[in-house]
Amino acid sequence: MAISTSEQIHRQCPQNQLTFRRLVSVDDTHTSYFLPVESMKQIILLIAILALLSTEALAWSHQGHAMIADLASANLTPAARNQVRELLRGDLDANGNPSGRTTLAEISSWPDEIRTLANNYTFRGWHSRANPVCNDRLGACKNGHCVDQIIIDQTAILKDRTQPQRARNEALKWIVHLVGDLHMPLHSGSNGDGGGNIPVTLVGLKSGKNPTLHEVWDNELLLQALKRGPISVPVEPTTTLAADAPTQWMLEARNMARHDVYDPLPGFICGSNPAIPIVLDKTYQEKAFPVIRDQIGKAAARLAQLLNESLR
Numbered sequence: 001m002a003i004s005t006s007e008q009i010h011r012q013c014p015q016n017q018l019t020f021r022r023l024v025s026v027d028d029t030h031t032s033y034f035l036p037v038e039s040m041k042q043i044i045l046l047i048a049i050l051a052l053l054s055t056e057a058l059a060w061s062h063q064g065h066a067m068i069a070d071l072a073s074a075n076l077t078p079a080a081r082n083q084v085r086e087l088l089r090g091d092l093d094a095n096g097n098p099s100g101r102t103t104l105a106e107i108s109s110w111p112d113e114i115r116t117l118a119n120n121y122t123f124r125g126w127h128s129r130a131n132p133v134c135n136d137r138l139g140a141c142k143n144g145h146c147v148d149q150i151i152i153d154q155t156a157i158l159k160d161r162t163q164p165q166r167a168r169n170e171a172l173k174w175i176v177h178l179v180g181d182l183h184m185p186l187h188s189g190s191n192g193d194g195g196g197n198i199p200v201t202l203v204g205l206k207s208g209k210n211p212t213l214h215e216v217w218d219n220e221l222l223l224q225a226l227k228r229g230p231i232s233v234p235v236e237p238t239t240t241l242a243a244d245a246p247t248q249w250m251l252e253a254r255n256m257a258r259h260d261v262y263d264p265l266p267g268f269i270c271g272s273n274p275a276i277p278i279v280l281d282k283t284y285q286e287k288a289f290p291v292i293r294d295q296i297g298k299a300a301a302r303l304a305q306l307l308n309e310s311l312r
Contacts, residue, residue, distance in 0.1 A: 062109045064222050064296065068180045069104035071233050071300030076307060083311040087169045104176050111177040126150045127178065128187040128195060129250060133258035134270035139190070147182045151175060151246040159310045175310075176303065179246070183299035185291070186214045188250045189257025191273065196261065199277040205285070213278065217261065217292070221285060225292040233301045241309055249302060253295070260291045 076084065084104065093099040094113040101107050115123055125145035131138055141149055157163050157171040181187045186195040196213035205220050242248070264284050267274035 061219050061222055063226065064184075064218070065108035065177060065180045066105040067226065067231065068183075068296055068299045068303060069108040069176050071231065071297070072176070072303040072307065073104045075233060075301065075304035080308045080311040084172065084307070087165070087172050090165075091169060092166075107173045108176050108180065110173045126174075127181050130190040130195060131188060131250070131254040133189040133191050133254060133262055147178050147187060148244075148246040148250045151178050151182065152243070154178070155306065155310055172307075175306065179249075179303040179306065180299050182246060182250050183253055183295045183302075184217065185253050185257035185261050185295070186217055188253035189255070189261070191262055192271070193273060196257075198273055201277045201279050203279060203281045203285075213261070213265075213280075216280065217288070221288050222292055224285070225289040225296075228289060228293065231293050231297050231300075233297050233304075235301070241305060245302070245306075249298075256291060256295070260287070 073081075073084075085102070088102050088107065091099045091101050091107060093101075094110065094117055099107075111123075111127070123145075125140075125142065125147075127147055129139040129141060129146040129148060139146065144150070144153065151174075154171040154174040158168055158175060160168075163171075189195070194214075196217065198213050200211055200213050200216060202211060202216050202220055205224065207216055207220050211220070262268050264287055265274055265278055265280075267278075
């Protein structure tokens, strides 16, 4: 019988511990640190260092995940829609309190929310897989903890009606989120830089302080792409999904990371990074927008098919 992920968190991180420590999550594929709050100077210095070492950011933004979930919801069968409604009845938030959330869009970022409550090993690797973009080797997946395998495992829980309601509820939330993560190219492909965690300058667009390639694909480029009108959801084949479909989707996204994210970078050479910060000019941005829109549409179509087959 599956143990819900929220149950794992509360076993490992009781509330009386969280009041004494603050978790600064660097990466769930590499090293994370519990940072005691001691002095403001130390915190500022460590945050700056950890930002440079970070090897996995959040995929897409909340808006991207919500868009994928909304588009998928519109393509659910009546049977799947009814089961989603039942599975979200009594949904809990990251702290284990009633969330009041009743739609896929509303729960689409729950897996990111619970990461800050877990210890530094609980969800390591769950949101990505560092597949090299310059060869066909698969990235590491220790103990099955990588995005494609977690989707496969959580789908098995979702399908199994003998599992507890909470386990199936959380499986649904993981699937909705991770299918989106997997279609973000830099969560499925990397040039040895933690999936694009290299400094960039974004020409003509406002960005956060010290943005990375990963961050601007998650946020600024995504938001600009979403402004370009409604996103169409491709019609997926009527054939039943293969057991390893998430892995195939991931490899497709890995190839897009190479051809659509890295290759257009000025001075890009496999196995090394160009001089930083890398300038992302208007030409680069314009090429990125249709890639992002296509990936959002594909993620929605595939998520809908996965849920329709799992919730018959």
